[in-house]
Amino acid sequence: MxxxxxxxxxxxxxxxxxxxxxxxxxxxxxxxxxxxxxxxxxxxxxxxxxxxxxxxxxxxxxxxxxxxxxxDQVGSVYTRWGRDSCPTGATFIYDGLVAGAHYTYNGSGVNYLCLSKEPIWANGSPTASYVGIIHGSEYETDSANIWTHLHNNEVPCAVCKSSGPTMMIPGKNICYEGWKLEYHGYLMTSYHGHAGSKEFICVDSEATVADGSNSGNQDGALLYFVKAACGALKCPAYDGNKLITCAVCSQTK
Missing domain, CATH: 1.20.5 (Single alpha-helices involved in coiled-coils or other helix-helix interfaces)
Structure with a gap:
């Protein structure tokens, strides 16, 4: 079983x-x-x-x-002294003539202006007796070893718009990291012995003369190169015999 x-x-x-x-x-x-x-x-x-x-x-x-x-909308507006056009990448707004107070004046303005070449007058042509007076600017470069061909000629300018904030760097002809060079040139202002003081401006290294300019001595708001006075400004790094450079830069980041 x-x-x-x-x-x-x-x-x-x-x-x-x-x-x-x-x-x-x-x-x-x-x-x-x-x-x-x-x-x-x-x-x-x-x-x-x-x-x-x-x-x-x-x-x-x-x-x-x-x-x-x-x-792009904000950007920054600056003046390109010595040229009637804007650098590549900048927006052209207008061109004009450099002007300011006569070099012998104690009064009037102390700044240089990019004065419009085509003024528009107010209706009724108002006027006054006691006024400030503005003069065209001339290069005073006959004592230099550059730009002698510009001497006594009138100075052009252009107002331009960059895509970022701008600054002028006196003493350098290049920009810092993060900044784009709009143009570089030489620091210029009034003669140190003249009565009227002016601001320091950066005149383009490839400066030209204004349209219709002549080399006759008409004076006005004069422009001279700038040198350093050794002392409080240490030499070196500065050199009392060299013309001070400058750069106009716009921020990129």
Missing amino acids: YVTSVACRADREPECSRFHYEEQLLEKMVRMEFNVERLQQQLDSMSEVVAKLEGIRKQLTDSTRLTEEVK
């Missing part, structure tokens, strides 16, 4: 083996479903992160574009 019973069970798959197989299969399916749910959660989480990053990227792009637009 014992042998027959064993042989009977051996002819077919045991019930316990089939149950075990189905149990393992079910367990794998449950585990797989769990993993799929976990992967879906991870994908959903990654999608949220990607969406947030895309939002941040868009904000940065919009902010950068807005900054550039504001920068």
